[in-house]
Amino acid sequence: MKLIRLAPSKRLLKWVATLCVIGLVLPIVIYFNGLGQFSGLPMALALVAIALVGYDLIISRHAPQVAVKREVPNNLSVHMPQNVSIAMANRGYRNLNLQCSEIVPEHWHCSNNFHRCHLEPGQIAEFEYQVTPSRRGPSQISATEIKVESRLGFWDFVYWIEHVSEHKVFPNFTAISDLAGLHGSVNLTQAGLKKFNKRGSGMDFLQLRDYREGESIKQIDWRATSRFNKLISREYQEEKNQHVIIMLDSGRRMHVQDDDLSYFDHALNSLIMLSYTALKNGDNLSLQSFGSESRWLSHVRGAQNVSKVMQHFYDLYPQKIASDYLSAAQELLVKQPKRALILLVSCLRDEDFDDLLKAVELLKGKHLVAVISIEEPIYKQIDDHSVETFEDAIVYASAHKIKKSIDRNVQRLKREGVICINAPASHLTPNVLNTYLSIKKAGLL
Numbered sequence: 001m002k003l004i005r006l007a008p009s010k011r012l013l014k015w016v017a018t019l020c021v022i023g024l025v026l027p028i029v030i031y032f033n034g035l036g037q038f039s040g041l042p043m044a045l046a047l048v049a050i051a052l053v054g055y056d057l058i059i060s061r062h063a064p065q066v067a068v069k070r071e072v073p074n075n076l077s078v079h080m081p082q083n084v085s086i087a088m089a090n091r092g093y094r095n096l097n098l099q100c101s102e103i104v105p106e107h108w109h110c111s112n113n114f115h116r117c118h119l120e121p122g123q124i125a126e127f128e129y130q131v132t133p134s135r136r137g138p139s140q141i142s143a144t145e146i147k148v149e150s151r152l153g154f155w156d157f158v159y160w161i162e163h164v165s166e167h168k169v170f171p172n173f174t175a176i177s178d179l180a181g182l183h184g185s186v187n188l189t190q191a192g193l194k195k196f197n198k199r200g201s202g203m204d205f206l207q208l209r210d211y212r213e214g215e216s217i218k219q220i221d222w223r224a225t226s227r228f229n230k231l232i233s234r235e236y237q238e239e240k241n242q243h244v245i246i247m248l249d250s251g252r253r254m255h256v257q258d259d260d261l262s263y264f265d266h267a268l269n270s271l272i273m274l275s276y277t278a279l280k281n282g283d284n285l286s287l288q289s290f291g292s293e294s295r296w297l298s299h300v301r302g303a304q305n306v307s308k309v310m311q312h313f314y315d316l317y318p319q320k321i322a323s324d325y326l327s328a329a330q331e332l333l334v335k336q337p338k339r340a341l342i343l344l345v346s347c348l349r350d351e352d353f354d355d356l357l358k359a360v361e362l363l364k365g366k367h368l369v370a371v372i373s374i375e376e377p378i379y380k381q382i383d384d385h386s387v388e389t390f391e392d393a394i395v396y397a398s399a400h401k402i403k404k405s406i407d408r409n410v411q412r413l414k415r416e417g418v419i420c421i422n423a424p425a426s427h428l429t430p431n432v433l434n435t436y437l438s439i440k441k442a443g444l445l
Contacts, residue, residue: 001063001064001066001159001160001161002159002160002161002162003063003157003158003159003160004145004158004159004160005157005158006155006156006157006158007155007156007158008154008155008156009149009150009153009154009155009156011153011154012053012153012154012155015049015053015154019045019046019049022042022045023042023045023046026041026042027042052152052154053154053155055152056150056151056152056153056154056155057150057154057155059150059151059152060150060151060152060155060157063157063159064090064092064094064096064098064146064148064157064159065090065091065092066088066089066090066091066092066096066098066119066146066148066159066161067088067089067091068086068087068088068089068100068144068161068163069086069087069088069089070084070085070086070087070102070141070144070163070165071084071085071086071087072084072085072131072141072165072167073167074166074167074168075167075168075170076131076133076139076167076168076169076170077133077169077170077171077172078133078134078135078136078169078170078171078172079132079133079134079172079260080132080133080172081130081131081132082130082131082132082133083128083129083130084102084128084129084130084131084141085126085127085128086100086102086115086126086127086128086129086144087124087125087126087127088100088117088119088124088125088126088127088146089119089122089123089124090119090120090121090122090123090124091122092121093121094121094151095118095119095120095121096118096119096148096149097116097117097118097148097149097153098116098117098119098146098147098148098149099114099115099116099146099147100114100115100117100127100144100145100146100147101113101114101115101144101145102129102141102143102144102145103141103142103143103144103145104131104141105133105139105140105141107133107134107135107139108131108132108133108134108139109131109132109134110129110130110131110132111129111130112128112129112130113129115127115129133169135169136169136170136171136265136314136315136317137168137169137314137315137317138166138167138168138169138315139166139167139168139169140164140165140166140167141163141164141165141167142162142163142164143160143161143162143163143164144160144161144163145158145159145160145161146158146159146161147159168311168314168315169314170310170314171265171268171269171272171310171314172269208221208224208232208233208234209232209233210230210231210232210233211225211230211231211232211233212233215233219233219234220232220233220234221233221234241282241283241284242283242284242340242341242440242445243283243284243285243286243336243338243339243340243341244274244278244283244284244285244286244340244341244343244436245285245286245287245288245332245336245340245341245342245343245367246271246274246275246285246286246287246288246342246343246345247288247289247290247328247332247342247343247344247345248264248267248268248271248287248288248289248290248313248345249264249267249289249290249291249318249323249344249345249346249347250264250289250290250291250292250293250316250317250318250319250323251290251291251292251318251319251321251322251323251346252291252318252319252320252321252322252323253323253346253347253348253349253352254267254291254318254346254347254374255318255319255320256347256376258376258377258425259425259426261425262318263318263347263374263425264317264318266374266425266426266428267345267374267425267428268313268316269428269429270345270428270429270432270433271287271309271345271432272306272309272310273429273432273433274343274432274433274436275287275300275306275309276303276306277433277436277437278436279300279301279302279303279305279306280303281440284299284300284301285299285300285301285309286298286299286300286335286336286340287300287309287312287313288328288331288332288335289313289316290323290324290325290327290328290331291318291319291321291322291323291324292316292317292318292319292321293316293319294328294331295312295313295316296335297309297312297313298335298336323346324355325344325346325352325355325356325358325359326355326358326359326362328359329358329359329360329362329363330362332363333362333363333366336367337366338366339366339367339368339445340367340368340445341367341368341370341436341439341445342363342367342368342369342370343370343372343432343435343436344359344360344369344370344371344372345372345373345374345428345432346371346372346373346374347373347374347376348371348373348406348409348422349406350402350405350406350409353409353412353413356371356413357412357413357416360413360416360418361416364416364417364418368419368439368444368445369418369419370418370419370420370421370435370439371413371418371419371420371421372421372423372428372431372432372435373410373420373421373422373423374423374424374425374428375422375423375424375425377424378399379399379400379402379403382395382396382399382400383396383399383400383403406422407422410422419435419439421435
């Protein structure tokens with residue numbers, strides 16, 4: 001416990017104000033009433049007050065024996081309120097009037113973080129307040145600050161009790177687990193794919209079952225049909241143990257923020273959902289970040305291990321540096337030479353496509369490549385805005401030209417055999433998931 005501040009209390013300030021009034025009024029009363037024998041009374045009152053205040057300071061100078069215990073989950077979710085409980089115990093021999101507050105990170109929103117109590121010796125007081133982290137990554141509550149009233153109430157001693165608790169703030173899982181809109185299937189033709197029917201040779205055999213009206217005759221198992229004397233069909237399931245690789249851009253393009261979350265946060269939320277889906281389907285998963293920092297997480301298996309994905313990337317933030325798509329592709333080929341589905345998530349601009357095309361051409365020699373680009377809403381906003389001035393016309397024409405160029409480059413990627421989706425950040429999760437599910441359904445991997 002460390003004393004960080006000593007300040008006069010409200011009681012002392014009231015006393016000082018009262019003595020000042022007495023010191024001004026009393027001499028006048030004494031003078032006009034001829035009470036000269038009481039002329040020293042104001043000075044005597046001042047000396048008594050100074051003695052009391054000094055005595056209070058001396059007898060209260062020792063730090064109080066206060067123990068603090070904090071209870072808060074180690075793992076928190078961003079933008080999700082969480083209760084924190086504090087227990088304070090008086091281990092000393094005198095009564096304490098105190099106020100306490102917690103030193104929380106500046107990017108945490110905090111409510112009711114100010115408590116008053118009276119503690120008798122051996123008494124314990126419990127408080128609760130609420131925190132809402134607004135940023136992912138490691139955080140800590142560093143200390144508890146208490147203000148203790150002196151014995152006579154003339155001074156406030158402010159102490160710092162260092163009490164560090166470490167916490168990890170993860171993405172908001174309740175927000176990204178909303179599966180509304182994920183039940184459909186992405187249009188493979190619009191995404192630049194030829195649609196294939198489900199083939200028996202490309203799928204894993206699951207079981208034999210009774211034939212259902214409307215099923216293809218090719219699914220009938222004639223040997224089992226002759227044995228059971230009724231139509232028996234073969235049932236297949238999507239192939240498992242396939243490899244899915246996510247390439248996540250953490251460069252300056254993903255630093256853009258249109259709402260409460262940056263493009264990178266939107267992408268990370270979507271990819272956590274994709275990771276869970278792919279692992280639940282029995283596929284292997286690897287993730288690579290590139291741009292601000294290169295991180296590699298390889299061969300994750302089983303839906304229960306989605307926590308590894310969150311642990312590995314929860315504290316990664318984009319930086320204002322250019323991402324090198326080609327170097328990232330070369331690095332990936334060294335780590336993963338066998339065929340896999342590669343989902344590259346970024347926010348593409350017109351000037352990025354030449355570098356991206358080289359990286360994609362390198363990757364699709366061995367892998368099935370899908371590019372998911374976050375579409376910036378500024379182009380639609382400008383397109384919807386009325387053109388009234390010459391400056392408006394210039395802005396409209398420029399935005400229209402850039403948007404057309406991006407659309408041409410997307411079509412160029414599709415002609416190269418690359419799956420390409422351009423979607424707003426708010427629709428990123430359904431597009432990423434439906435792309436993966438559609439590829440699995442079509443048996444392309």
